[in-house]
Amino acid sequence: MNVQEVRRRFPILDQEVNGHPLVYLDSAATSQKPQSVIDALDDYYRRYNSNVHRGVHTLGSLATDAYEGAREKARRFIGADSVEEIVFLRGTTTAINLVAQSYGRSNVGEGDEIVITPMEHHSNIIPWQQLAKATGAELKYIPLQPDGTLSMEDVEKTITDRTKIVSVMHVSNVLGTINPIREIADCAHKHGAVMVVDGAQSVPHMKVDVKELGADFFAFSGHKMCGPTGIGVLYGRKALLNGMEPVEFGGEMIDFVDLYDATWKELPWKFEGGTPLIAGAVGLGAAIDFLEEVGLDEIEQHEKKLADYAMEQLSKIDGVTVYGPEHRAGIVTFNADDVHPHDLATVLDSEGVAVRAGHHCAQPLMKWLDVTATARASFYLYNTEADVDAFVSSLHTAKEYFGDVFS
Template sequence: MNVQEVRRQFPILDQEVNGHPLVYLDSAATSQKPRQVIEAVEDYYKRYNSNVHRGVHTLGSLATDGYEGAREKVRQFIHAKSTAEIVFTRGATTAINLVATSYGRDNVGPGDEIVITPMEHHSNIIPWQQLAKVTGATLTYLPLQEDGTISLKDVEATISDKTKIVSVMQVSNVLGTINPIKEIAAVAHKHDAVMVVDGAQSVPHMKVDVQDLDADFFAFSGHKMCGPTGIGVLYGKKKLLNKMEPVEFGGEMIDFVGLHDSTWKELPWKFEGGTPIIAGAIGLGAAIDYLEDIGLENIASHETKLVNYAIQQLSDVEGVTIYGPKERAGILTFNCDDVHPHDVATVLDAEGVAVRAGHHCAQPLMKWLDVNATARASFYLYNTEDDVDAFVKALIKTKEYFGDVFG
């Protein structure tokens, strides 16, 4: 993988911020977009903008082919059995909410348990909190090890015959922890529970095979994997999706409408009410083409080298605390002495370095870490060791600045 060639494909990286070359280290929040994706979306709007499925004219046929072609690309990308198992949504949040609302309310009741972890993103906590309140079920948390990993012994001890749903992120957006989804799914299925996976931080960075993982539901977003915002995917096993009711009603998702009753289209369209996210899906398809051309193995290897290099460089910087396990994805979450993470991020931004600061939509995890907030640098295929060097240099400058102010 030629990183300099990759960088040339991302127009946004060719700029200065506050008088410094942009160093973008916030891809866990949203990734930048290559020209191929930008041009694919532009081409749709310029050349064949039309609604899908309904029209027989040429533009409608082209739009339908682009939209459904993107669904097939997603199917191949995550190794689903059928395009009927690929539902387009507004993002991973919408996908998880769909499962909690449609599957959850029909299959969870008083005395049942929903099992998640304290490291989850809020979008994989709040839907289950609400489901538990509505149904009378209990929300149970898997304990975390000291380094922020999950023990399979704890998985075995926590999941029981009362468990109906287990929902776990494949990669932590804070700690970079890579969770053993396949093994957790095996335990869940032993107790006849379904396995829901938040793949927002895994699909952009590593190969994912939903059949090998034996995930029952798998959610991810396009904007973290070089695709547009506003498009996401819910994968669900066909046998489960077939039994679920839609949660949005209107055009596109219907088969027949009478005065007092209606019937739904077959999968996956019964879950895609209204005009779908056509440009987003087409852009997501282009992003998949782009990532597969580079190779997910190459991306994963590159990110591992970068995060390890960053940890090594920071090991010589006093007063920096790094959170998470040794083996991790390309995410580095840290705090710097007594300097608030927002202040760290502000000074880094003055040096052209973009990092995230705050609770990262993971307040229960912040409580577990015994902090109010952290700063986070996240790496992707377009980052380089020079980016890491600029980040470390800017962090040292931040420490010196606040040392002079408060020293």
């Protein structure tokens, strides 16, 4: 992978921030967009902007072909069997909520169990909290190992014959932990539970095959994988989706409506009420094309090298604590002694370095780490070792700025 060539395809990276070249290390929050994605969105709005499925005119046909073509790209990208298993939604949060509200409300009852982990993003905690409260089910947590990983021994102790749903993130947005999804799914299936996977931090960075993972449901967002905001995918096994009821009702998702009843379209459209996310799907399709052109294996290896290099450099700075396992995805979360992450991120921003600071929508994990917040540098295909060097240099600047506070 020629990183410099990749960088030239991202126009936003060619700028200065606060008098310094931009070093963007916040891709776990949202990725930047290549020119090809920007062009695809522009082309849709300029040339064939129209609603889909309903019209027989030329623009409507072009828009429908692009929208459904993106669905086929998404199917292929994650290894699903059928486009009927690919539902376009606003993002990972909406997808998980759909599973909780539709599948969960119909299949979970009092005395049943829902199993998750303390490392989950809030979008993979709160829907299950609400389902447990509504149904009388018990919400259980697989404990974490000291380095922020999961042990299969703990997984097997936590999942029981009462467990109906197991929902785990593929990659932690804080620790960079890569969870053993296939092994967890096998354990869930052994006890008759379904496996839900939050793939927001994995799909952009590594090859994913939902069948190989054993996922019954799998959710991810376009904006973290070089696509636009407001578009995401829920994969669900066809047999499960067929048995689920929609949670949004209105136009587009109906088959027939009379005064007192209605019937729904077939999959996947029964879950896509209203005017769908047409431009978002077009942009997502272009992002998939781009990532496949670069190569997911190359992206994964590139990010791993950057994360390893960053951890090596951070280990040389006194007073910096890095959280998470040794083997991780391209995420490095850290704190500097007695300096609030927001203050640290502000100094780094003054040097043109963009990192995340806060609880990262993972407050239970912050509590487990015994901190209120952390700083996070996350890497993607357009980052370089020079970016890491600039990041480390800005930390030395912060160390000088805070003086004795930074041990």
